[in-house]
Amino acid sequence: MSNELDDLYEGILDGDMGATPDNVQTALDAGLAPDVILNEGMISAMSEVGQLFEEGEYFVPEMLISARAMQAGLGVLKPHLVASGVDPLGTVVVGTVQGDMHDIGKNLVTMMLEGAGFEVIDLGVDVKPERFIEAIRENKPQVVAMSALLTTTMPKMGVTIDAMREAGVLETVKVMVGGAPVTAEFAEKIGANGYAPDASQAATLAKSFLA
Numbered sequence: 298m299s300n301e302l303d304d305l306y307e308g309i310l311d312g313d314m315g316a317t318p319d320n321v322q323t324a325l326d327a328g329l330a331p332d333v334i335l336n337e338g339m340i341s342a343m344s345e346v347g348q349l350f351e352e353g354e355y356f357v358p359e360m361l362i363s364a365r366a367m368q369a370g371l372g373v374l375k376p377h378l379v380a381s382g383v384d385p386l387g388t389v390v391v392g393t394v395q396g397d398m399h400d401i402g403k404n405l406v407t408m409m410l411e412g413a414g415f416e417v418i419d420l421g422v423d424v425k426p427e428r429f430i431e432a433i434r435e436n437k438p439q440v441v442a443m444s445a446l447l448t449t450t451m452p453k454m455g456v457t458i459d460a461m462r463e464a465g466v467l468e469t470v471k472v473m474v475g476g477a478p479v480t481a482e483f484a485e486k487i488g489a490n491g492y493a494p495d496a497s498q499a500a501t502l503a504k505s506f507l508a
């Protein structure tokens with residue numbers, strides 16, 4: 298790994314919110330591609346944070362400060378990942394499902410969708426099924442994207458789809474799901490229209506729904 302990526306990785310691991318935006322800028326100035334900075338310098342650091350948590354070396358506060366450092370760095374990276382100035386292709390409602398507070402992956406999905414030309418209505422985290430339904434009625438999106446990072450909150454994706462069906466809004470949208478524990482098989486089982494393993498494939502999938 299280059300020195301720039303090394304510093305960025307270590308800064309996120311240490312939860313250094315002050316240095317991380319500067320480290321992203323330094324990596325950009327060194328000519329590193331935004332997706333390399335994201336995947337090798339940032340997402341890989343968050344994976345190690347998760348590993349350290351599993352091993353009992355990190356606890357929730359450490360995960361939280363690493364997440365804050367990552368979010369601060371993403372603020373600098375965002376304009377480089379997102380194109381601008383084009384008419385929206387369509388609208389996507391995005392949210393992390395009820396009971397789940399993880400939002401970094403969901404925020405990346407939002408960035409990539411915006412970069413692909415979608416208008417994104419981001420409902421945030423801990424989104425109840427009724428809130429998704431309300432947002433569909435208000436914004437008339439073509440696509441709904443749900444994120445879940447916990448095995449305990451994944452079932453809420455199915456609950457949300459069932460609630461959309463009961464409310465009569467499911468047939469107006471395509472539903473896609475993602476997040477670390479989610480699989481294509483799970484997506485099919487709960488009746489989602491698609492699954493994306495990462496944020497850039499989420500944008501490709503959303504575009505394919507419009508075709």
Ligand code: B1M
Nearest residue numbers: 347364397398399400401402444447448475476477495496
């Ligand atoms: Co949490 N946490 N956490 N956590 N956390 C995980 C998920 C965990 C795997 C850590 C571990 O044990 N290794 C574990 C889950 C275990 C499980 O369910 N099997 C876990 C746990 C247990 C918990 C708590 C229960 C801990 C506790 O309190 N005891 C608690 C739950 C709180 C809650 O949600 N109710 C908790 C809390 C937290 C923090 C708040 C401290 C913090 C989140 C801060 C935040 O998000 N603002 C946090 C963090 C940071 C993590 C890890 C370390 C990193 C997550 C992350 O941001 N990854 C995580 C370990 C890990 O993931 N390795 C962990 C980077 C991000 C870019 O990846 O979100 O996977 P990801 O997104 C990817 C893809 O999944 C995909 O695109 C992105 C890449 O391009 N994607 C989608 C995501 N959403 C998509 C939607 C789509 C498509 C693609 O729609 C179509």
